[in-house]
Amino acid sequence: MSILVPLAAALLVSSAQIPLATQVQLPTGETVELAADFVAYEADKQVLTARGHCELRTGDMLLRADEVTYDEAGQVATASGNVMFVGPGGMAAVADSVHVDIRSFEANLQGGFFMQKKGVTLEAMLAAKTPQELRAMGETPVILSGTRIRRTGPNSFVVDDLAFTPCECGPGEPSWRVEASAANVVLGERATLSWPVVYVRSVPVFALPWLYLPLAERRSGLLIPKPSTSSLNGFSLEQPVFVTLGRSYDMTFTPGYFSGGGLVTRVIDDRGTADTKDDLTVRDPKVFGVKGARLLSEFRYVPSEHARGRLTLGVLYDSRPVRDPRDRDGAFYRELVDGAPGPNIITDARGLRGEASWQHTQELGSGWYDRVDASLVSDGFYTRDLTADIIAREFQYLRSTASLYKREDELYAGLDVSLRQDIRFGYNFFQPNLVPADAGTATPGLPPVAPGTDLPSPRTFQRLPGITLALPERPLPFLGGLTGGLKVEYTRLSPMLHSNGDEGLDGIFRPQANAVSPWYATVPGELVPDPAQSDGIFNASDREARHRLDFLPRVSTSFALGDYARVTPSLGLRQDIWTGEVSGRTYQRGYPIAGLLLDSQVATTWSGREGAKYRHAIAPSLELRYIPGGWGRVPSAGATPGGPPQPYDEVDAAVPLQPDGRTRAFLHGILAVDQTLRFKRGTNLQEPLRLRIGQGFDLTRNGSNPANPDERGPVLRDTFARLSASAGVLTAGGQIRLDPNTGRLTQVSADFNIDNGKAALYGRFDDLLVTSQAALDKGADPLAIGPDAVRRRLDTLVGSALFTPLGPSSAERVQTLIAGTRLRLGFGLGVRYEAFVQPLVDDPNPLSQQTLGLSYGPACDCWRVEGVMILRRNASPEFAGINVSVAGFGSFGSGG
Template identity: 70%
Template sequence: MSILVPLAAALLVSSAQIPLATQVQLPTGETVELAADFVAYEADKQVLIARGHCELRTGDMLLRADEVTYDEANQVATADGNVMFVGPGGMAAVADSVRVDMRSFEANLQGGLFMQKRGVTLEAMLSAKTPQELRAMGETPVILSGTRIRRTGPQSFVVDDLAFTPCECGPGEPSWRVEASSANVTLGERATLSWPVVYVRSVPVFALPWLYLPLAERRSGLLIPKPSISSLNGFALEQPVFITLGPSYDVTLTPGYFTGGGNEPHYIGYVPGDNKFVSETRHLGVQGPRLMTEFRYVPSERTRGRLTLGLLYDLRPVRDPRYPDGRYFRELAENGERTLAIAGGARGLRGEASWQHTQDLGGGWHDRIDASFVSDGFYPRDLTADILVREFQYLRSTATVHQRREDRYLGLDVSLRQDIRWGYSFFKADRVPANSLPVERGDAATTPPLSQFKGPITMQRLPGVTLALLDRPLVGRLMGGLNVEYSRLAPMPGGHGDEGIDARFDPFSEYFPAWYTPEAGGARPDAFQSDGIFNMKDREARDRVDFFPRLSTSFELGPYARVSPSLAVRQDVWVGEVSGKTWQRGYPLAGLLVDSQVATTWSGRQGTAYRHTLAPSLEVRYVPGGWGHVPSAGAAGLGRVPFVDAGDDPTPLPYDAIDAAVPLRRDGSTRGFLHAVLAVDQTLGFKRGADIREPLRLRLGQGFDLSRHAPVAGRTEETGPVLRDTFARLSASAGVLTAGGQIRFDLETRRILQLSADFNIDNGKGAALYARFDDFLTTDAAAIPLGADPLAIGPDVVRRRLDTLVGSASFEAPGLPPARREQALIAGTRLTLGFGLGVRYEAYVQPLYQDPITQESKPLTQQTIGLSYGPACDCWRIEGVLILRRDQSPEFGGINLSVAGFGSFGAGG
């Protein structure tokens, strides 16, 4: 419904319905009913006068006024005093007086206010007796006024001194409005405003010489421009254009341009054979034009989706994919001096794409797609200044088709990962420019000109098929279930990963000998990486079938406890697609859960009932051992090479959580275990009427590895039981406050493995304060390429495997960098101030961070400051964002505009 329909209908239809008798036919041929306290017709002047409670009705439209006059000779109608109009579609209007010339279709009004109503019936609006009663009814998503309106066509009008507020601001004085000297309006299509000005209260804040506005729920047109400025990409301006393709499809095209960030001295290199050091210039971010395309579709209530495609032509110089800021150089000779200049041309075409799709296929079948892709690994870091986003190492895309019933699940899925740790391209070869000069960087030199870099080959799930028969009664209390899964873990190109000697990809084709020690020396060349031959520890494509049946039951031990034993078997079979080898591994899995509960209830004030529960539990899981082996990596029969035993190496190489579901021996066989977790849960809840809440929950527990041989990395066996994590988790809520915390402590090493806490205070009126702190003990990143297990250190939630209750013992291999502590604090606040102003602040802090060169403590990593304004109705809010990153100049992060309930302009944001 157009926001100008009330205006046109009120002035050009209803005001023309002047009464001549109880039933009157207008010049337009319409018939109206007239009712008034007094009606007089002056025949000599051809003037009709109606006074006192005047009402004119035509079906579903009504005009009321204190007095109505119609000059038949001049065809001019006038309504004065408490003028109010009600029409179909929620149209309503009130005015002090209205004068309409029926020949020119021009109307002049005083004190006019037109409204589009919502949430109220036509019958209720027709029953309103006064303008004040009509204005207070229902919701008012559109408020509009003007001084003169002239009809120029069947659905076209010219409005002078237009002022409107297209949102639910209440029928009184809105806190904001748009004014224009004149407007050309086509009902249900568009409005073209001349010199529009946006007023907040009575203050003009934004003006344009011309503005096009769509006047329908889905109408093509320009959206709000998106300016931004940062040291990463300089000044950028994007202009979205919305194009509707019918009621269920639309496209948004967003052309834009990035001017490019500043250039900074960053890296020191030198020319081989020359002792002259040079400073490399870092060309930040991107520079050039970009076009973003977003296509949305909702063809039915069961199907919806969104596709995006972004293309950028980057004018920045091409760079080494192994270094985020690495450049190629060429040598210049000027006046006998050797200097270096940037080599190679522009980076060229880059881009991104994504697809989100959900569909209900009927019969319990559904499908879902969540996919994202970038042209090269540096693309996300080049386009965003946010520290957290820049730390992503993989992009994950998934697609599923599944049927979910009450007793079973059947699904087909595909999962793809895109490695973005380095800058390798995915649709073109990364070659060293022909005019480049090899410049050494530390211990590694750049590859000679025209050489090609080969990036990592990532394993994908192509595809996976899962059948799960949920637990169901078999005999008596005995329950049974079954899970069968087929999965193919393979790279997209070829049948193996081509990682080389150590099953790890290194951008410099280097590796560290197994169990590196300082005496063994540093990195060694890995000639087998990216050689295109399946050898050494290359990861090959594998097909696997996982078979997991289980039985369970439950019975009471009198009124004191409940016992729930279970028995399962996991059997896996693998086939190597390149080697043709087969492997199998299986083991039984027994479990026992004993739990109880003691509850105390009492009554409080105002009919409140309180309940405190104490629930101890003991869970035990046992695997006596198993049969078979998890597959190892690489080809066989290659003989010995330096630092590597490349024969039939039995060392297992798990690919995913199912491969590594239990502890493994060095030959890939299953290591038996007996695990237990003893825990006590306490809750405090209350019930007040129909309101039931649980404001406090506390869980205390202790993990045990009761195995005769406890698995410890680097040792064949260790006798006796071992304590694992001691843990406590707390969650609490009271009024506007919610909070929680968790701690895990290793009694064997006497170290805190995890400490996490968070709280949130939100009054629901625009004011909030929140924070989250995490402290983890973890394997040092520098120890991983030297052979350390990434999961060797940390809390049980990190160390434990799929079918275990606790993790293996924390272990730091001799000669490798020790464990390190990672800490992160995210804290922020948002406030709504007077006059619609809002402010938000968020800080990302790394308390232990030190500058790698100066060793200076610099914990404050990133700060985000936002200043916003929105009207009292909160139908829209515009925000400017400032980002301050460590060791960087402040950056203007752009303007965010969120829109909701914005009348005929749509909703969302």
């Protein structure tokens, strides 16, 4: 129902020939109930007058006023004094007076406006006695006023001096509005406004010569443009177009153009002399960024309450020069001069690039569900070229998953696929990576490649597919208190279009085609050439496509030790069987897993004010996990059997391995004390404090001393403490881990958030001890150094034992600090600031990125416009764009 229905009702009432009777018969045949304290008809003047609690009522419409007059000769109707109208579809109006000319279909209003109501029934609106009571009812998505309104057709009107607010503002004066000198309105379809101006309070902030607004809940039309500028891509402008395809489907097309970032100056010493007079100065485009037109399409669907999804597709023609995909810094190809790379870059355009994503969830019935969460890009540099944020630019892969599963209380069965796109390098995924003609590749650290060569890209391993059957633990019949469960999983790990990874000697793809001794070797070696990488042959330490069947049954029980403790022993078994898809070799590995949990709890409860009940609990616990060894071994690397083990994922590396791939026995333990404070008031239960302090133990250490690999003995693992707290507007947490053997902190993390709705302050700090890049380049295990929580495998309680202990020089600290604030100021203004700091030490300018946003939104908060500035390290400030958030736009809003 349109916001102008009240006018139609006024015309309907006023065009009647009203006799002096309680019931009035209209020309349309409809009967109107007329009631007032006094009704008089002057026959000579043909004027009907009703005064005092005047009420005109039909089945679903009501008009109330202090006085109503109708001039039958002049065909003019007037309602004055506390005028209020209620109609179907949530339509309502209040005014001081309304004057309607029946012949011209014009209405003049004084001191009034129309409202669209929701969240309130028609019966409740009809029962309202005063305009104030009507205005306060429910929510008000639309408020509209105009000085003169003329009907031009059955469902169309022309409105002069239009002013309206299409959002859920309060019933009083809204803090913002749109005004126009004239508007052409078609009920339930659209409104076209001439010279519309957006006012905030009484200040004009935005004007257009013409504006089209849909007046239906889902109406096709233009959305708000998205301008932005950055040093990465220069100025860009995108214009979304919304297209509705019915109540359950819609699309948004967003054409846009990126002007491209600026040029950078580079000085070249082309003769290799100290004399700078003959140096060349060239201006090259920036390595990262795009230039050209893009079309981004988004399709959304909700065909039923059990299914929904979104599909996006973006196509970009990038005219920026091509780059060497092997270089993570994106070096340009250069023209050959006398057989060597010269100063000028190859200007061949990168051409078509794109992105796609699909999110889908559906309930199929009978406990079956499916889910898709997929994202892909055309090349590894696509995200870095379009994203200025330094955090998002550091992502190393995109992950896509799809699953079909049945979930019940006593059964889980599922089929899933998991794909990863390696975006560390700039390789194309769907077309050849050809070196341009007449190009020389003199990128430092990379071997020369002849023009026209198709550069081999890494072959990322995927889960194609995985099948899981799980029986959750439940009481076992006839076994007296035992519970048991079973998990069986089949997995195929393989590249998408190949049967092996072709990584070469070390089993790791390296663009520079150098190999290192593997991390499990006795003495890590130096970089050596790797002729086996990308040679198209399954040899060396190439990873082959592998099938694995994993069995994991488990039984447990629990019993009390008097009134003070509980013991929960468990026994499990993991059995894995592998088959190589290329070699045909079969491996198996199995081991038992014994677990024991001893825990207790002491609690104190007391009552506080206002009926609050408090509970403080201290819960000490000791958890042990023992694996005595096992049988079989993890598959070896490459085409030659009997080599070192080559685990692919967390299941392959679930326990520490010996150099020949057999399971290393271990006994791990964690001794911890938990404290919690909880309080309950009514049905509200909160936990303002939780503290966990613990110590990890490796009680059967093996081979930790290089001088005596057979040495056994207990050793302390991480000492840790974890805290979470909340009080009113404050939430905070922290974690610390210490390696008592070296005295080094392996992890320090802390975060807090203070938010009272108008102001917020937040921060997060992380400090991790990790394996250094230099050690990784020499083949070290990425999980060799760090906190137990990072290095922990599936079947262990603390970090895996090392094959080759690494010294302190092989470790480095990675520190990150993110802090920010959000403020809501007066008159709807808002400001936010965020700083990303990395590293915190050994850098004169550790601020990697600062973001400042200044925004405005009305009191109803139905929309907010924010301008964003970004300052990155060693760069000039740049305007990052305008963010527009829209929520609750009554009859034509998109939500959000």
